Amino acid sequence: DVKVTQSSRYLVKRTGEKVFLECVQDMDHENMFWYRQDPGLGLRLIYFSYDVKMKEKGDIPEGYSVSREKKERFSLILESASTNQTSMYLCASSWSLETQYFGPGTRLLVL
Amino acid sequence: AQSVTQLDSQVPVFEEAPVELRCNYSSSVSVYLFWYVQYPNQGLQLLLKYLSGSTLVESINGFEAEFNKSQTSFHLRKPSVHISDTAEYFCAVKGTGFQKLVFGTGTRLLVSP
Numbered sequence: 532d533v534k535v536t537q538s539s540r541y542l543v544k545r546t547g548e549k550v551f552l553e554c555v556q557d558m559d560h561e562n563m564f565w566y567r568q569d570p571g572l573g574l575r576l577i578y579f580s581y582d583v584k585m586k587e588k589g590d591i592p593e594g595y596s597v598s599r600e601k602k603e604r605f606s607l608i609l610e611s612a613s614t615n616q617t618s619m620y621l622c623a624s625s626w627s628l629e630t631q632y633f634g635p636g637t638r639l640l641v642l
Numbered sequence: 643a644q645s646v647t648q649l650d651s652q653v654p655v656f657e658e659a660p661v662e663l664r665c666n667y668s669s670s671v672s673v674y675l676f677w678y679v680q681y682p683n684q685g686l687q688l689l690l691k692y693l694s695g696s697t698l699v700e701s702i703n704g705f706e707a708e709f710n711k712s713q714t715s716f717h718l719r720k721p722s723v724h725i726s727d728t729a730e731y732f733c734a735v736k737g738t739g740f741q742k743l744v745f746g747t748g749t750r751l752l753v754s755p
Contacts, residue, residue: 535685566745571651573732573747574686589742621685629674629693629736631743633685 534558535634537622543640550609552637554622563605564631565589565597568619580605612641644668644735648746655753657725663718663749665707665733675716676734676743677707686732692716703727728753 538553556563562581566574566589576589578597586597594616598606605624609616619638623631645668655661667673674693678686690701697709707718716733733746 571747573648574745576742579742623686630676630688630691633678633687635683635685 535622535624535632537620537634537637539637540635541638541640543642544609544612545642546613548609548612548641550612550639550641552607552609552620552622552639554605554607554624554634555603556605556624556632557603558624558626558632559602560624560626560632561602562625562631563599564623564625565595565605565607566621566623567591568621568636574621577607612639614641617641644673644737644741644744646733646735646744646746648733648749650749651747652750652752655723655751657753657755658722660721661719661723661727661751663731663733663751665716665718665746667714667716667733667735672737674736675707675709676736677701677705677716677718678732678734678745680730680732680748682729689718689731723751723753725753725755727751 535556564579565577575591580586580599596608619636621636622634625631647666676691677689679689680686690699692709700706705720730748730750732748734743736743
């Protein structure tokens with residue numbers, strides 16, 4: 532079974548803090564993705580990576596950055612958290628660019 | 643760019659009733675289509691997918707979806723739902739080649755006794 536884990540299920544941060552969300556997959560997948568999920572908006576792609584040290588912007592990259600130093604780990608960074616970044620963050624990985632396997636999500640609250 | 647429309651944000655049904663969750667996508671020469679399910683407080687799980695071949699695809703828990711190219715639809719159906727099917731369902735589409743997966747806004751299925 533593919534396993535995608537995210538470092539925290541729930542996180543509370545203050546405005547202006549630097550926030551790190553970690554994602555690890557154990558299936559040697561090439562591709563990894565970060566989405567945010569908001570009610571009525573579905574999933575929106577923030578960044579994705581198709582190889583170590585490679586990254587591509589998704590639909591809503593503003594205010595975020597990513598890091599992929601090792602194949603199994605893909606980190607999402609909020610340089611200076613803002614209240615409009617309160618959301619559910621979902622990480623996914625895939626071997627091909629078809630079936631994506633998702634982690635359980637991190638619910639982030641920025642106060 | 644591809645887009646996906648799920649017109650129903652919420653679908654309430656009684657247990658053992660049939661259900662259809664609608665999904666339409668913008669047309670393209672070739673597409674891959676997916677349904678994902680999200681149970682409360684969990685991530686998304688792949689329910690079923692259409693890549694090629696038979697236009698009717700089935701999941702292990704009784705759901706099915708039919709790829710209809712002329713209507714650009716990929717509706718999800720189940721003849722008899724259970725309480726445990728209560729979840730949010732997302733339709734997604736990807737064109738061939740290096741293109742990202744595009745998700746619909748989701749449909750919340752609420753099954754009551």
